[in-house]
Amino acid sequence: MIGPRLTAVIIVALLAGPTAVALAATQVGIVRPTSEPARPSAALGAQLYAGNCASCHGIAGAGISAARPGAGAVPGAGPPLRRVGALAVDFYLRRGYMPLSSIHDEPGDQRVLFSDKEIRSLVAYVAGLGRGPAIPHPVPDPANISDGFSLFTDHCSGCHQLVGRGGFVTGAKVPPLQSIAPTQIAEAVRIGPYLMPRFSRTQISDRQLNAIIAYVQSTSHPDNRGGWGIGNLGPIPEGLVAWWIGAPLLVLSARAVSRRRRSG
């Protein structure tokens, strides 16, 4: 019992170095220095990295291949971060995928634990560890939305559903795409998180990506002429409506016309 926890504390203390580290963090599971500088900086990033990421991703992003006890008895293992660049860190942190609570989980708890300043700092720190792609700056292109739609059906709808409502693929839950900022959509396409394939610029050019993003954004408000959209999922909600609203109405009408005359 005590063994792993003690080692964890020692590792954390060693990695955090001279920085004062508040173990009782304000947010669950996050370790941050007691006093943070006012502006984002790679130095703050280094501190945050040491406290929250190094247990799995190793010192200075070297990676840890075999699982070994990490912070808070979390078995630590993770890919190296030397070449992932600003792009991947930005995505994983802004979508709340990191830090993982267990290396066996599919990332994607969607709880963003860091402030914007902290994210910028971590991005600056990890980006400085090696050469990697920068954060993309997509410009959604509504004029080419039809290209976006057909590219989306070609590349994405097999997993994300046609209106981006998500679903299930063997081994993973595919998230819905409605509340995701353009930058993170572009990052996801270039990274291919978890089971999602990564798409290079030859497969999907930046221009095409802008069109895809325009389409993905339009799915927050799809063209629901015809009335109540019931989820844009197709037959499952339709069947539920048929049985839970339609059937009772039909039964009520049968009862309405057959109410017995009280004659005797």
Added chain:
Amino acid sequence: MGGAGAADVSRQRHDGLEDPVRFIDERASAAPLMRKAMRYLFPDHWSFLLGEIALYAFIVLVVTGVYLALFYVPSTAQSVYNGTYAPLRGTMMSDAYKSVLQLSLEHKAGLLLRQTHHWAADLFLVAIVMHLMRVFFTGAFRRPRELTWIIGVTMLGAALLEGFLGYSLVDDLLSGMGIAIAYGVGLSLPIIGGPLMLAIFGAPFPGKPEFFGRMYIAHVFLLPAVLAALIGAHLALIAARHHTQFRESKRTTNTRMVGAPLFPAQVPRSMGLMFLVAGILFLFGGLVQINPIWQWGPFHPYLGENGAQPDWYLGWLIGALRLTPSFDVTVGHYTLIPNPFWGGALFPLIVLGVLAGWPFIERRFSGDRAVHNIAERPRDAPNRTAFGVAFLTWVFLIFAFGAADRIFVLAGLSYDTQLYIFRIGIWVVPLALFVLVRRVCRQLQAADAVQAIQEQAEEEAEQETQRPQPVLRSTRSEPTA
């Protein structure tokens, strides 16, 4: 001209307007038939109207379908879309899909009628299933109504196929995936599968262009004609053998009916119901979006989407395809029975077969060959009721698994866990329900018996106290006399 004179003239003209029965009788000597029809007695209970609801949904389907047929183009020829819907402009699509797209987005009332047609199909099958359950659980299929029942089950099968064809004709991405699955199931039929599918599709999937013409004729002519003929036979048999009735009053017996005559009592009720059903269907069509095909996009064989589903009434087949463990029957190198056969073909055949054969299966077990005109309450036939509940639950659980991917997304229960739970649950839950329902039925029966005895005793006691005073006096006076 005075009022009286006008009346005289019209009587002399004898144009039949004021006496339609005589008018028709003079020309067709149909008075006996019409008199009989008008005196036909309808039971009062609302549950006897469920079949009528299905009939009215069918009428709405035909009427709205005719409108859709004015615009639909059954062709898979490809061309570029240049219509009003921006996310599809410049996209290659079949003429079939394009015609439905234009009908939905550009023609007046097109979307209303298309949605009403689709909701009517969904609710047509809802009504059929509710009607089937009523007839099953009240034993109304027993002698002399077995034929009516079998025709009913046949109509259910025809309606399933008809609905599937309608869903497929649109040639949007969902319907294309549906056809692909149906093609796979068709191919899995032992021995005849390959040749049969080749005959229907004209070539391996997605088939020759003629295939769409074939589906179209089947959807707008063959199957509706079959359904209409079966409906006619169904109604004729009901008229000949009469409805069953609940024993709601002491006057109702196995040979005597109590109820409202077709005319004048039942006609306004049925008309009212027809308008209510049509109203509900059109309200749905106008207010609730169904199958927004512009959001799905056109089908091409290399495309797919996550979570594609058939309309609800075929969901049980998807569930069965997913639940069946993966195994084929092979003879040497030849796959005699490929896997989709079990869930996609054998399972529905078993379900429809058990349903159609039920009157005879039940007779074997109960030995009851008598004529029954009284509808039983479910508790009065514990075995049948328990079997019905178990059987429906079995089908329902398999159906529910068809949506396992959505259950996963909503409830987080992993797909593999669900597979495991369902593979056991579809056998255990119906079995447990069978035992439970049978017990509940028997207890209700016992409670009824106790109550009957009690009521009888009370009645007798009441008669005792209410016995006219003179009698009492006379008995008392007897000894003194």
